[in-house]
Amino acid sequence: MKKGLDWNSEQVKIALEKAKAAYEQVPKGRKIQTLEKTFAAYTGVFRCYDSIKKHIKYLDENV
Numbered sequence: 001m002k003k004g005l006d007w008n009s010e011q012v013k014i015a016l017e018k019a020k021a022a023y024e025q026v027p028k029g030r031k032i033q034t035l036e037k038t039f040a041a042y043t044g045v046f047r048c049y050d051s052i053k054k055h056i057k058y059l060d061e062n063v
Contacts, residue, residue: 005045007055015042020056 006012019038026034032049040046 005043005048005051012043012055015039016052016056018042019052 016039019035019042022038023031023035035052036046036049039048039052
């Protein structure tokens with residue numbers, strides 16, 4: 001059975017913050033790729049753009 005990603009862990013929160021910062025700094029055509037690559041660099045999890053965006057939004061609302 002596959003274990004899901006713990007979106008509340010400190011490592012994931014840092015990855016979300018770094019991915020968001022990278023996303024905001026790149027041109028429009030590279031945003032999704034940059035967001036996923038940055039998140040993957042910190043967590044090892046690839047191809048979860050929708051989940052990343054959802055959790056970044058949640059993180060922003062609850063800071």
